[in-house]
Amino acid sequence: MKTSMTLALLSYATVLLSTTHFIEIQGEHHNFEFKVEDWVVDFLRPTFPGTKKNSPRQTPFKIPDENRKGAILVNGQYPGPTIEVFENDTVSINVINNCLSEATTIHWHGIHPFETPWTDGTLGVSQAGIRPGENFTYEFRAWPAGTHYWHSHMDGMQSAKGLRGPFIVKSKDISHLPKYDEEKVIVLADEWRDPEVCLKLEGAMAGNDVCSDIDYASVNGQVAWGDLQKSPSLKQYPYPLIEIEQGKCYRMRFIMMASNAENYIVTTAGHDMTLIALDGVDVRPIQITEFNLHIGERLDVILCANQKPGYYPMELKYDYACALTPGHFIPPGFHPVSSCKFYSFLHYINQREWTYGPPTGPKGTGGGAHPGPVSGVPFDLTNPGDWNKTEPVVLHPEPDVPDAQYTIALGLKGPLYSKPTDEPLAMGRWYMDIDGRQETWSKPLTPALHTKNKCGASKSPILDIPENASSVEIVLNNLSPTAHNIHLHDLLFQVINVANYEWCNVNKTACFLMPVQANPCPKEDRERSDKSGKVLGIEDLYWGCTYNAAKHKATENLKTPLRKDSFQLWQRSWAVLRIHAWAPGIWQFHCHMEQHIPLGMIMALNVKPSLQPPIPDSVPTEGPCPLWSKNMNFYNQDGEKAKLRGDDNTILKNENKMLTGRIKDLEKQLKDAKNGIQCEKM
Ligand SMILES: [Cu+2]
Numbered sequence: 131m132k133t134s135m136t137l138a139l140l141s142y143a144t145v146l147l148s149t150t151h152f153i154e155i156q157g158e159h160h161n162f163e164f165k166v167e168d169w170v171v172d173f174l175r176p177t178f179p180g181t182k183k184n185s186p187r188q189t190p191f192k193i194p195d196e197n198r199k200g201a202i203l204v205n206g207q208y209p210g211p212t213i214e215v216f217e218n219d220t221v222s223i224n225v226i227n228n229c230l231s232e233a234t235t236i237h238w239h240g241i242h243p244f245e246t247p248w249t250d251g252t253l254g255v256s257q258a259g260i261r262p263g264e265n266f267t268y269e270f271r272a273w274p275a276g277t278h279y280w281h282s283h284m285d286g287m288q289s290a291k292g293l294r295g296p297f298i299v300k301s302k303d304i305s306h307l308p309k310y311d312e313e314k315v316i317v318l319a320d321e322w323r324d325p326e327v328c329l330k331l332e333g334a335m336a337g338n339d340v341c342s343d344i345d346y347a348s349v350n351g352q353v354a355w356g357d358l359q360k361s362p363s364l365k366q367y368p369y370p371l372i373e374i375e376q377g378k379c380y381r382m383r384f385i386m387m388a389s390n391a392e393n394y395i396v397t398t399a400g401h402d403m404t405l406i407a408l409d410g411v412d413v414r415p416i417q418i419t420e421f422n423l424h425i426g427e428r429l430d431v432i433l434c435a436n437q438k439p440g441y442y443p444m445e446l447k448y449d450y451a452c453a454l455t456p457g458h459f460i461p462p463g464f465h466p467v468s469s470c471k472f473y474s475f476l477h478y479i480n481q482r483e484w485t486y487g488p489p490t491g492p493k494g495t496g497g498g499a500h501p502g503p504v505s506g507v508p509f510d511l512t513n514p515g516d517w518n519k520t521e522p523v524v525l526h527p528e529p530d531v532p533d534a535q536y537t538i539a540l541g542l543k544g545p546l547y548s549k550p551t552d553e554p555l556a557m558g559r560w561y562m563d564i565d566g567r568q569e570t571w572s573k574p575l576t577p578a579l580h581t582k583n584k585c586g587a588s589k590s591p592i593l594d595i596p597e598n599a600s601s602v603e604i605v606l607n608n609l610s611p612t613a614h615n616i617h618l619h620d621l622l623f624q625v626i627n628v629a630n631y632e633w634c635n636v637n638k639t640a641c642f643l644m645p646v647q648a649n650p651c652p653k654e655d656r657e658r659s660d661k662s663g664k665v666l667g668i669e670d671l672y673w674g675c676t677y678n679a680a681k682h683k684a685t686e687n688l689k690t691p692l693r694k695d696s697f698q699l700w701q702r703s704w705a706v707l708r709i710h711a712w713a714p715g716i717w718q719f720h721c722h723m724e725q726h727i728p729l730g731m732i733m734a735l736n737v738k739p740s741l742q743p744p745i746p747d748s749v750p751t752e753g754p755c756p757l758w759s760k761n762m763n764f765y766n767q768d769g770e771k772a773k774l775r776g777d778d779n780t781i782l783k784n785e786n787k788m789l790t791g792r793i794k795d796l797e798k799q800l801k802d803a804k805n806g807i808q809c810e811k812m
Contacts, residue, residue: 157219157272162211164204164225166234166293173199173323174346174353174367177208177292194362199323201292202229202282208351209317209387210280210295217275217299226265233259234288236268238297239426240278240410240695242620243270247579247715247742248749250619251283254573254590255716255734258752259284266750275301276410277315277383277428285573286728290325290389298383299410306523307406308415310432311378318384318423318446320391321346321353329390329725331547331554342465343451344391347472354446356469357492358455369489370474372444374435376481381406382431386423389724392615393424393698394446395510398476399494400501401442403431405509405520409694411622412523417506424511425615426696426722439478440496441489446472450613453639461643511692512700514630521690528626528688528708532603534596539565540699540721540731541609541659542672560731562720563591565607568661570730571720576753579716582739585755591733595711597740602709608699609659609674611642614726617696619717621709621737624691627682629703631675641701643671651675651702677704696722714741 170190171177174197177187190198204210215221227234237251249270250256260266278297282288296315322328328341347354349370353361361367374380382403386394397420405418407430415432423429452470460466473492486496494501510516540562547557559570575586583592595602604623608614633650634641646656647670659672686706699705714737721731745757 157216159220159222160213160215162213162221162223164211164223164236165206165228166202166204166225167206167228168230169201169203169206169292171199171201171203171208171292172197173201173321176350176352177201177203177206197323199291202232202234202288203292204295207295208292209319210293212296212298212315213272213280214296214298214300215272217273217301219272220269221272222267222269224265224267225260227260227262229262231262232288233261233284234293235259235283236280236293237283237619238268238270238278238280239617240276240428241270241297241299242273242713244273244620244713244715245743246270247620247713247717248745250715250717251280252619252718253284255578255718256749257577258750260750264750266748272299274410275299276407277385277430278410279317279385279387279428281387285732286724287325287329289387290322290329290724294319294387296383296385306412307381308404308432309379310381313381313383314372314374315350315383315385316372317348317350318386318388318394318396319348319351320344320388321348322389325389325724330728331725339463339465342467343454344448344467344470347391347394347446347448349444349446349474352474354472354474355492357471357473358469364488364490371441371477371488372474373477373479374433376435376439376478379432379434382433384421384423384429384431386425386427388425391425391448392450392613392723393422393448393512394472395420395422395449397445397447398433398504399442399444399498400437400504401433401435401476402504402506403433406430406432408692409622409696411693413520413692414523416509416520418509419504419506420508420510422510422512424696424698426617427694428696433476435476435478437478437501438497439481439483440486440498441475441477441494442498442501443489443492443494444474444476445492446474448472449636512636512698514628517625517628517692518687518690520692522693525690526624526693526710528624528691529601530688532601532708533599535603535605536593537565537605537607537677538562538733539568539607539609539657539659539674540614541568541674543568543570543660543662544669546668555728558729560721560726560729561591562731562733564593566661567591571732572730574753576755576757577751578734578736579742580745580749580751580757581755582742582758583716583736584758586753592716592736593733594736594739597738599711602711604707604709605677605704606699606707607657607674607676607704608702609657609676610672611644611701613701614699614721614731615696615723616699616719617722618709618719618735619695620713620715621711621717621735622693622695623707623709624693625697625705626688626691626708627677627686627706629675629677629682629700629705630685631700631703634675634700634702644702645670646673649675654678674702674704677706682706709735711735711737714738714743716742 172193235251243249249268281294352370451467454467561570563569569591572589578587718734
């Protein structure tokens with residue numbers, strides 16, 4: 131009896147000693163509570179109650195049958211709550227998993243938690259899932275400034291079920307930017323009633339798509355009707371509105387949070403836009419007429435409400451889907467899409483609207499019925515030339531020769547799913563790996579960061595970057611007929627070169643079905659996706675035209691490359707990135723399309739393992755491997771031990787003193803008790 135009580139107290143003491151970790155505070159500290167819960171929602175309308183009198187949240191039994199969606203939301207909101215803090219503030223986000231059966235993790239897309247790599251939120255790398263009924267507090271520095279977002283990182287589906295929201299890190303120094311009065315966050319996404327059906331298998335099912343490429347687009351969580359779609363009732367499902375006031379200029383922070391729709395080309399009728407930032411990185415301002423935003427990318431513009439009052443269409447065009455709209459030839463195995471252009475409206479508020487009123491179709495009303503021309507240049511990074519239209523405000527020129535160089539191929543490994551009895555998610559796996567290995571991602575048995583990639587991760591492509599390498603070059607070869615949306619955690623990359631294949635650009639849809647035997651790619655540069663030849667007859671369609679330094683080095687931009695954390699790698703094509711691998715941690719590098727993630731298009735970079743800080747006890751972990759440390763030592767970016775926070779330091783010291791004394795006392799009691807038992811036995 132005494133023994134078990136002693137053990138309980140000892141383990142309580144261990145918990146008290148280990149539940150806190152420390153980071154050096156420069157800015158303010160903010161606490162947030164994220165309650166993750168299962169909800170039934172109408173997937174076409176805002177779930178946040180009471181924002182518009184015509185579209186309050188409905189109880190599940192009042193939602194039309196065909197619109198009912200099993201969602202997972204934070205604090206009942208979709209998009210989830212916006213975190214808005216200043217750069218270098220500390221955020222503590224207590225994620226409480228109240229789901230009935232699903233574990234979860236949250237990744238902070240665009241944030242670089244270089245001091246606390248265990249807070250990156252990646253399943254199997256930085257942590258195990260937070261199980262139902264449990265919680266975990268992510269505490270990290272909000273850095274760098276920029277327009278970012280957060281989303282579930284359980285390797286697919288949960289983000290499409292609603293577990294995502296904006297994360298805005300403001301900079302106190304905006305003196306270099308054109309003036310603006312207010313900020314607006316604009317979340318672009320696609321909406322799926324049942325992502326479990328549409329987004330799990332589609333990517334692998336070449337010629338066997340389960341769902342269309344896009345069903346519905348949304349702006350700030352509300353359906354943005356397509357030009358060929360009809361709302362059952364515009365009163366109940368009105369167009370999303372972005373409210374602006376005449377005379378004011380706005381910083382509009384666009385976040386592309388889609389799950390499967392790879393990109394939207396965005397135009398704002400009648401309004402000039404000045405591009406000022408890409409993925410949180412300030413760029414030299416340029417006036418643009420439209421921009422193309424891909425999954426995971428963010429883009430900031432300044433837009434002034436200087437037109438006649440009215441409703442001005444903001445159009446989102448998913449260009450790839452336009453070839454699949456009604457009236458086009460639909461290749462066998464593909465689904466037609468109902469629209470490829472989707473609408474929300476810039477709405478001038480505080481106006482007398484009786485002469486025009488809200489729109490009843492894609493056309494604007496009031497001044498928006500006849501918008502004037504806009505000036506500037508289109509900005510679309512699918513076109514190689516557009517990478518040079520602007521440059522980062524702060525330049526980081528790259529050396530001619532990098533310290534390390536890798537070639538990573540992206541492709542599909544067969545055999546393909548064909549029989550109804552084939553095991554889901556086991557066939558037709560995607561990979562992203564060092565060329566030749568073609569290893570597809572399997573979740574490490576124990577989170578890789580918890581073992582410094584030393585145990586349980588033999589089936590996970592994790593690249594150990596040499597500790598002394600500063601500039602690392604990565605050549606990405608896309609050996610598939612589809613584009614991929616690539617995202618890197620915690621580090622930015624500079625895109626120094628992209629393929630410029632006229633024969634396979636965005637207007638050449640024939641490139642999608644081009645066999646490897648007959649195409650304009652020089653023979654020596656062609657490479658097949660599956661070297662084992664197991665893609666069951668369609669392997670001829672899975673190939674790429676790879677990077678060839680002898681021919682392509684000439685078009686490198688080492689002086690003014692754009693710095694990003696997300697971009698689209700075009701089909702059959704290549705890109706050359708440079709990464710400054712400075713932040714200790716294991717950082718995922720993966721395709722962000724939600725149907726490619728569960729199929730394994732993921733890898734990770736292991737950066738400076740000798741400086742990776744020990745993992746605090748509070749971080750969810752799992753698996754058979756020994757954890758490399760459970761101590762609370764903490765290192766800053768220079769590898770020195772950081773100072774503990776003053777007040778907490780004192781509290782901790784006192785707590786330690788009290789608990790150490792108590793443990794000694796209990797140990798003595800235990801010893802006495804044991805002696806007592808021995809005496810009795812004798
Ligand atoms: Cu992909």
